[in-house]
Amino acid sequence: MMNYKIAIVPGDGIGPEVIGQTIRVLDKVGEKFGHKFEYTEVLAGGCAIDASGTCLPQETIDTCRASDAVLLGAVGGWKWDTLPGSERPEMALLGLRKELGLFANLRPALLFEDLAEACPLKAEIVEGGLDIVVVRELTGGIYFGEKGTKDTDMGLAAYDVEQYAEEEVRRIAEVAFDMAMKRNKKVTSVDKANVLESSRLWRRVVAEVGEKYPEVELNNLYIDNAAMQMVRNPKQFDVIVTSNIFGDILSDEASMITGSIGMLPSASLATGNFGMYEPVHGSAPDIAGKDMANPMATILSSAMMLRYTFGLSDEADAVESAVKKVLADGYRTSDIAKEGENAIGTVKTGDLIVEAI
Numbered sequence: 001m002m003n004y005k006i007a008i009v010p011g012d013g014i015g016p017e018v019i020g021q022t023i024r025v026l027d028k029v030g031e032k033f034g035h036k037f038e039y040t041e042v043l044a045g046g047c048a049i050d051a052s053g054t055c056l057p058q059e060t061i062d063t064c065r066a067s068d069a070v071l072l073g074a075v076g077g078w079k080w081d082t083l084p085g086s087e088r089p090e091m092a093l094l095g096l097r098k099e100l101g102l103f104a105n106l107r108p109a110l111l112f113e114d115l116a117e118a119c120p121l122k123a124e125i126v127e128g129g130l131d132i133v134v135v136r137e138l139t140g141g142i143y144f145g146e147k148g149t150k151d152t153d154m155g156l157a158a159y160d161v162e163q164y165a166e167e168e169v170r171r172i173a174e175v176a177f178d179m180a181m182k183r184n185k186k187v188t189s190v191d192k193a194n195v196l197e198s199s200r201l202w203r204r205v206v207a208e209v210g211e212k213y214p215e216v217e218l219n220n221l222y223i224d225n226a227a228m229q230m231v232r233n234p235k236q237f238d239v240i241v242t243s244n245i246f247g248d249i250l251s252d253e254a255s256m257i258t259g260s261i262g263m264l265p266s267a268s269l270a271t272g273n274f275g276m277y278e279p280v281h282g283s284a285p286d287i288a289g290k291d292m293a294n295p296m297a298t299i300l301s302s303a304m305m306l307r308y309t310f311g312l313s314d315e316a317d318a319v320e321s322a323v324k325k326v327l328a329d330g331y332r333t334s335d336i337a338k339e340g341e342n343a344i345g346t347v348k349t350g351d352l353i354v355e356a357i
């Protein structure tokens, strides 16, 4: 029997609710396939501020580093919204990504056949399915650049610097091209090179990396056009590679292809097999504590963990098939239910997925 050490970071809001169901699913996978998943729960985000005065305790970083993989719910919430920027719960997430070297964020947006009606795009646009991966740079760009305030003749100004180094672009571009080689050999790089110096460097380095992959078709789009194309004709996309902030925004937009942000998983990867697995959504304070959150994004993130970090592809398939079965049987949380249709809760969704495994 293999033992896998997983650091669990439930976080805030719906984080603990969706993580709770994901652990039940993993336990069932362990029971069925004969693996032992060992969990160590640690605090990050608003709950850590309340418990210890800091959003990212050193113990959390140490536990994550000592684990084979990390599973994270979400951080943040209204309660902490008035804190100064540097002390907000969201800094825990950025800090963890940086400390763990998680520079590559894979966000697959897949339209499940049984959820086609939940996708707001016209039926003819989504016919035949949609399958896009956003490869988002995760430890650079404007979220990590110099920030501050200064006096100007227009009053106090605040600034955040977008900066990319060649090596940062090169390594994320390589992830995108490697992924394209395993998929449909098509990469779209999204930037704002008509205005931003950082994007001009981005575009040049992506093109240089592209030369090493002659079989892969490379297209460049400006972010404003890409955002429009995502709803006009998403089928043109296969692998999208982009910066931290553009990938953050574009992947939330892509999530609607799947019907809901409650469906979209992600893997945040370092070099090697280590990764942190997290849903794309946030802590959803508007529905927290109401048994309304869709746990599928986090459960599907755990399937990515099984596949990428642990190399357990049959087990990952079992989780993904169980999610598909629950959808095929007609069960929906309220974010993906049709109007007037009875929705099920977070726990019931977990029950059904466990049962299907």
Ligand SMILES: NC(=O)C1=CN([C@@H]2O[C@H](COP(=O)(O)OP(=O)(O)OC[C@H]3O[C@@H](n4cnc5c(N)ncnc54)[C@H](O)[C@@H]3O)[C@@H](O)[C@H]2O)C=CC1
Binding pocket: 014, 018, 073, 074, 075, 076, 077, 078, 090, 093, 261, 262, 263, 278, 279, 280, 281, 282, 283, 284, 285, 286, 287, 292, 293, 294, 295, 297, 335
């Ligand atoms: N990875 C993380 O920890 C992230 C944290 N945040 C933080 O979360 C807090 C709330 O941010 P928002 O902008 O409202 O984004 P959000 O993603 O938390 O929520 C946006 C909307 O989607 C719904 N939603 C999200 N996840 C859902 C799920 N699993 N099932 C059903 N509905 C779901 C919410 O109810 C809300 O209406 C903020 O403090 C924000 O900074 C935001 C994004 C990512």
Ligand SMILES: CC(C)CC(=O)C(=O)O
Binding pocket: 090, 091, 093, 094, 143, 248, 280
């Ligand atoms: C704190 C934010 C950067 C989190 C977020 O929105 C994301 O990573 O998708």
Ligand SMILES: [Mg+2]
Binding pocket: 248, 249, 252, 280
């Ligand atoms: Mg986001």
